[in-house]
Structure formats: C-alpha cells, structure tokens
Amino acid sequence: MSVTEARPGATAARGGRRGQGPGGRRRLGAGGRRALALGLQVGPATAFVAFFLLAPLVVFFLYSLWRVRDYEIVAEWNLDAYKQALTDDSYRRLLWNTIKIAGGASLLSAGLAFAFAHTLRFKLRRWQEPLLFAVVIAMFSGYLVRVYAWRTLLGDSGIVNSALRGLGITSEPLSFLLFNRGAAIVVLANFLIPLAVLPVYAALQNVRDAEIEAARDLGCGSWGTFWRVTAPLAWPGIFFSWALAFLAAAGDYVVPQLVGGANGTMVGVVITDTFQTDYNFPRGAALAFTTLLVSLTIIGIVRFVGGKVLR
Amino acid sequence: MRRPPILAWLFVGALLTFLFAPVVCVVLFSFNDSAAAGPPIKGLTLSWYREIFTNVEYTDALRNSLQVALISASCSVVAGTAAALALVRLPRRITAVLAGFFVVPMVVPALFIGVALLSFFTRIGFELSLQAVIVGHIIVTLPLVIALIGARLQNLDLSMLEAARDLGASGPQAFARVLLPLIAPAIVSAALLSIATSADEFIISLFVNGGDQTVPVVIFGGLRTGVTPAINALASTILAATVLATLIAGRLVSLRDVAR
Structure with a gap:
C-alpha cells in the first residue's frame, strides 16, 4: 500500500538531506546522532502531513487559478473564478x-x-x-x-x-x-x-x-x-x-x-x-x-x- | 453551608440534554418495531440490527469502516508517538514551528481537506479507494495523537531516561523499560480516540472513497430517501463503538492533562 511505502522513503530523504549516508553515520558525534534520531522520529509525521495535506492544499489553490476546458483542467492562469x-x-x-x-x-x-x-x-x-x-x-x-x-x-x-x-x-x-x-x-x-x-x-x-x-x-x-x-x-x-x-x-x-x-x-x-x-x-x-x-x-x-x- | 447551586445544575442539565438528545433519539428509534423512523414507538425489536448485519451493503460498509479505523489509527499512533517524543526534546523554536504545523489539519475545515485531497489524488493519479480514505483519516487523527501523547510527556520528568542510561541501559532499553510503560495509557487512549474519530469521519470519506463506502457515507446515502430504522441501527452501532472507545480512553488519561 502506498501509504506505508511513502514513509520509510520520506524518512530516508530527511536523513539524507543532513548529509549522512549509511557509511557516514559512525563518524557522527553524539550531538549529530541525537539530531539524526530526533529527525527520524519527527520526520515521518511531518513528511506525511506535508505530502498529504500541504501539497493537496497547494494543488487545490492552483486549481482555483486555472480553467476548465472540455471537462479537463488546463493550466491557463486567470482570476475569473x-x-x-x-x-x-x-x-x-x-x-x-x-x-x-x-x-x-x-x-x-x-x-x-x-x-x-x-x-x-x-x-x-x-x-x-x-x-x-x-x-x-x-x-x-x-x-x-x-x-x-x-x-x-x-x-x-x-x-x-x-x-x-x-x-x-x-x-x-x-x-x-x-x-x-x-x-x-x-x-x-x-x-x-x-x-x-x-x-x-x-x-x-x-x-x-x-x-x-x-x-x-x-x-x-x-x-x-x-x-x-x-x-x-x-x-x-x-x-x-x-x-x-x-x-x-x-x-x-x-x-x-x-x-x-x-x-x-x-x-x-x-x-x-x-x-x-x-x-x-x-x-x-x-x-x-x-x-x-x-x-x-x-x-x-x-x-x-x-x-x-x-x- | 452554601446552598446547593440549583441554577448551575439546571443550566448544565439543559445543555447536556441538548447535546445528547439527538444521540438518544437515534438509538431509541433503532429499536422501534415500525418501518417509520419516528414516533410512535410501536414496540421493541432487534430486527433492524439483524438487517444491518445481513444486508451486504451494510456489512461491507461496516467492514470498510473497521479496516480504515484500525489501519489509520495504527499509522497515526506510530508516527504520532514518535513525533511527540521528538517534539519534547527538540529546541524550543523548532518545536513551536512544528506544533503550529500539526495544528493545521485541526483548523482547516474537513470539507476543504476532502476536496483538496480529491484534487490532489486525481492530479497525481492515486486511485480513489479505501487507501485514499485511510490517508485522509491519518491526516485528521495524527494531530490528536501528537496532542494526547505530548500532554502526557510534558507531565513526565524526562531526566529519568538519562538516569536509566547512566545505570547502564541502552537507548532502546531505556525507552522500552522506562518510558514506554509511563506513556502506554496515553498511547492506548490516543489509539482509541483515533479509532473513534475515524469511524465517525464523514466529509473526507465522502469525497475520496471512490465507491468503497464507509458507514457514515452509507448513512448519508440512505438519508436521501429519508431516515429509516435500519439507518438508525447502523448509526447506533458506530455510536456504541465510539462511545465505548471514548469511555475507555477517558479512564486511561486524566482530562486535566489534556485540557491544558
């Protein structure tokens, strides 16, 4: 199911952004490891809300600026609506x-x-x-x-x-x-x-x-x-x-x-x-x-x- | 002695009557031995309950609702507990930003979340289905879990964890043997309230179910032809589950902790 698939991926992305590949982890100091642990804990929930609430709200907002043509939504920017x-x-x-x-x-x-x-x-x-x-x-x-x-x-x-x-x-x-x-x-x-x-x-x-x-x-x-x-x-x-x-x-x-x-x-x-x-x-x-x-x-x-x- | 506050009791009684009148009404008429879901009460029967547990439309909905509630609550509890644990230890500035972030699903009206998810799912080609409903329910239950477990953690002295580490426990050991038992009641009550929220959620489910209807969606569909006793029985079944979940959850955590 794509819900559960999205989570580990998002977590890895978050860890990766901190520049800590699998090999680099051992070289981290105690502070770095702690930051990584905290990031891994808060990451999934944050990524989930960002991807499934903020992104949808953004798409929803973009739709309000676009147009429907032949039952298709086309990206023609306008404020008509x-x-x-x-x-x-x-x-x-x-x-x-x-x-x-x-x-x-x-x-x-x-x-x-x-x-x-x-x-x-x-x-x-x-x-x-x-x-x-x-x-x-x-x-x-x-x-x-x-x-x-x-x-x-x-x-x-x-x-x-x-x-x-x-x-x-x-x-x-x-x-x-x-x-x-x-x-x-x-x-x-x-x-x-x-x-x-x-x-x-x-x-x-x-x-x-x-x-x-x-x-x-x-x-x-x-x-x-x-x-x-x-x-x-x-x-x-x-x-x-x-x-x-x-x-x-x-x-x-x-x-x-x-x-x-x-x-x-x-x-x-x-x-x-x-x-x-x-x-x-x-x-x-x-x-x-x-x-x-x-x-x-x-x-x-x-x-x-x-x-x-x-x- | 002060005289008993009669006016106060009258007001509180009237308000609670107002709040519970619709619930009592639905449960009462779900037992009514009459095809009309209204007065008079012609006798008591369980036949409407037999109908909802045999009619395929209703049993499918009950199974869907159960599945959605269990999966979404599990996901929310795992991700939400982890997030709450991090939030109490992160720097204050980051915590404040994230706390605000997790309030968003609570303040954006469910209708807007529903139509936004519908727009998003159709855009990215995510099939509207029970999975989509589960995603929507995780969105609305995550903040609840984070708030409940966060409230519990704030009342704990987290230096206990350091003490456990000093005494030789590994990180996972300290978590499993010291912290987990302390927050277990909050976790269980968060799970139960998530299940109750999910079982009751209607608007998001309405937009993204793609034909896999949950109980509230079936109830709403049934209302188009008017309230029937079977609809009342279906609603009462969900009510029984959510009220029971809330009762148990309430025994496990102090309300004062949460209302703070």
Missing part, C-alpha cells in the same frame, strides 16, 4: 448567508461553552471531571447522527410535533422548526459546543482563585472581577473556541444540506456540488479559498478588537 465568487450576486448572497449562519452558530457555541466551563470551574467544582468527560463523549459521538437526528426530533411527524399534537397544544405540525437558517444555527451549535468547551475550560484553569480573591479584596464586585480578571485571562481560550467553531461552521456541508432548507444554505453545499456534479474544480476551489480568506479576515478582526477591549 474569484471574480465570479466576489461579484456574482448569487455567490455574494451565499457567502453572506454562510457568514451569518457561521457567526450565529459560533457565537452561540462559544457563549454556551464558556457558560458551561465557567459553571464547572466556579460553581460545580467537585463535579468538574465527570461533567467535562460527558462533553468529551458528546464530542466523539456521531457527527452525522447529531445532524440528521434533528429531523426525527423536529420534523413534521417528529417527536416535538407529535408531543405538541398529543397534548392538544397544536393541531398542525410546526413546520418552522426545521429547514431554515435558525435550524441550521441550532444544529451546528449542537456539534460545535463540545469542541468549544475544551479550550475555554483549559483557559479558565489559568484563572487562579488567588487572583479572583485579590480583585475582590481590592473592591471589585462580581461584574468587575469578571470583566477585569476572569474575561481577560480566559480570552485566548474563548477566542480560540470561537474561531475554531466559526471555521468549522463556515466550512460545513452536512447541516445546510440536511436541515438548512432554502434560506439556510451555505457555501459548503455549492462547493460540494461543483466537485461532485459540475466537475468545475476551479470554481469550487475559488469559492473555498474565498470563504477561507473572508473567514480568516473576520477572525483576525475579532482577535484584534477582543485583545484591545479585554486587557
């Missing part, structure tokens, strides 16, 4: 919708994750480990499941609507529960919250009791302590959680496809279509990189502003 992604009305609406949904879902996720981690850290200390573990289990339990189950939960003949009808509260199913932007945000949050909890929790561990007490002793109220001590100390973790959730949401395909409906559609669906049905790789690649660039810009702005405000 980007121009289309940024100027075409339907793509602009799509991008804007994606940002709104990813923004809503990531804020909801990071907010709830922070509230959860804060509750664990300050209110339910004795239960921190089991409760955190519950979230970790949620993190590893079914990405696809967490999305499609909402159809059974919220669909027209789903659990919520059946219960409402059974109790005589409604006679017609509430169809606004699914297939719209709000549903997309809630379902995205459902699988993003566990991802967002861990970084925030880790950041809150850096807030020591002594620091909180010092702020109290110096006359800070609960709010003052929160804004001046807890929030600035936890900010890097909060920011990381939010940014991770934002990127994951902006690049999601399953949620808009399965529960987003007409106004809950996102870039991911269109990118997938361009790859799977249109075979227009340049357009899909340009859309993906435009989304990535816009997302990273927003994340950069939030980081800058957040760092200024929470000092």
